[in-house]
Amino acid sequence: MSRSVAVGSPRASGHGAASTASGGGRLRQRRRRRFAGIAVLLVVLVVSCVLSVVIGAKTIPLSDVWSGLFTPTGTENDLIIRELRVPRTVVGVLAGAALGLAGALMQGHTRNPIADPGILGITQGAALAVVLAVYTFGVTTLLGFIWFGFAGALLGALAVFAIGSLGRGGPTPVALALAGAAISHLLQAITSALVISDQQTMDTYRFWKVGSVSISDPAVIPQVLPFLAVGIVLALANASSLNALSLGDDVARSLGHRVEWARRAGIAGIAILVGGTVAICGPIGFVGLIVPHVARFFTGADYRWLLPFAGLLGASLVLLADVLGRIVARPSEVQVGVMLAMVGAPLFIALVRRRKLVRL
């Protein structure tokens, strides 16, 4: 179900790109390469999904995995597959795709190559809301605080963009980054104050904070799915405007783009995608930061290709990191947020060192 969302939409956008591209050998060649890239990424994603279902704390033979998926009889292995691993895989795909897309959108709209949910106040907004929910209402289940997290993320993003766009010429990268830093620190401080004064809150917060796709209640998935779907559609619909915006607001306007609306749609997309993900999984960093850079390496600056690439790449990255986290610390596990930092940070640094990063 989730896979069809992540996979179906890029195809649609791919056709859009194909129809607008004019002839010429080089263009055709490049297009072929991009299609090949999408195909490779799809294969990687499928392999990652299989690994995510097959590998875990308990070793389950492949035949049991198969029967657990398609002819369940209610054995312990069937339950592990159906109740734990499949939901976890679905959440991983959703979260990865959403964060990858959101990262690409964010870097495009802020023209800041290090834009990341953590820098723009979204994560901290969600964290404060979750902590408030635990602290004031004693909510401790994911199903209970997910909406708090969502609302907090939206409010955090809204505050940062509102403050960042007070200036002439709208949200400039530096203004956004400074506003983000200010809001993030403020929210983080209030969160710490609450957490320090209450041990129960601390205990819930510290496990949410590291970021994990291992959710306790699969019923969360259908609740967030519609929102993430809206976010993904908004993101992909934003692609051609982003292409124009990368030439500068004035040029975009003269090309007939409604700059303000494109920006609002993009920001709404970012907030919904990140908010939804942060609420379920906690603050998973690095996907949004690193995936667009890797994607850009293959696709160039065309957002109609960059966005689907980023979505697919993000989904695979989160799944693989999660699988790795289950392998390295057997029989326990290292949460995916931590694994992503361990894998993503060196990759990111290598990328920064290897070539001159695009200054957007």
Next chain:
Amino acid sequence: MTRVLDSSEKTARAVAGRRPIRLGPFSGVLRWQPLVALLGGLVVLLAFFVLNLGLGEYQISPVEVLNTLLGGGDRAQQIIVVELRLPRSLTGLLVGAALGLAGAIMQALARNPLASPDMLGITWGAGTAATAVIVLGGTAGSIAGALANYGLPLVALAGGLVTGIAVYVLAYRRGVDSFRLVLVGVGVSALAGNATYWLLTVGDVNDASRALIWLTGSLNARGWEHVIPVAIALVVLIPLTLIGTHVLGALQFDDDTVRGLGVRRDLSRGALLLASVVLASIATAAAGPIQFVALATPQIALRVARTSRPPLLTSAVLGGALVVGSDVISRTAFGGMELPVGIITAVLGAPYLIYLLVRRYREVRA
């Protein structure tokens, strides 16, 4: 504070009505605004300091505080002011000054307001090391007490230094591009931050709470053993960095211009960065990574002094004032409960930075 422009006489005279001041190879132009900002900051700092010594469960008036500091006062006042409150307040003052100075050097060097020790991962590196000691030391039992009391600052210092050097080495590629430095710093701090939060999930919830208090930045129970290292670092590094301002003036131009001005770019940049890393690490070792000071005070000082880059001394003074002022609030405003000072610095500093952002844009608009 004087603003060093350029060693060439021509440039200095080019600003109408401003007389250049010379001292050996150094020259500058005297401007009033930065000087007023510095002196004003000092007054505010002293006021907060005296207030912090006097307020508390046992109230002492500012006059009596000054009297006690000069050797007067009764036995009780002597104990409370000199033995209990003075080291704590001094730690706050010096830590704030060190963080402000560290942030100002880095932001001026990188020409980027986000390049503060917090953003480059130095305070996070110190935090990871300290958290490891608090959380893992707890499971090791008896080592915990000894390490937490004496080893913690050392461990944090080592963590900060190692992280700072790692960031520099990783960002070095035929010279250090400031943009690359910030990006590498973002990567490293994310790594250290995640490691820290993971460590918080490993240990006992009590240890995790203690670690989080430390990670927020706290001045609780700080004594002379915390004051002295930070004081030594400041005494050594302030003069060195002030000499460095001469170079900072040149380093704010692009690399080709810097080379043209005859500044040994990598050497001076490396030395100044190292100074900044040492200051931030020692400050973090003494009081935990007090948030926002290194990031915000240089930006505040920049706008108050109206200079082209963060003024070093004013940033240090305002950093001290911010931390001591926040300590006054954290000690007195919440009844019996004492919040870690880092919470107050963030709650105070963030809206002020927002206000400055908004105000600047209003001016641009008008």
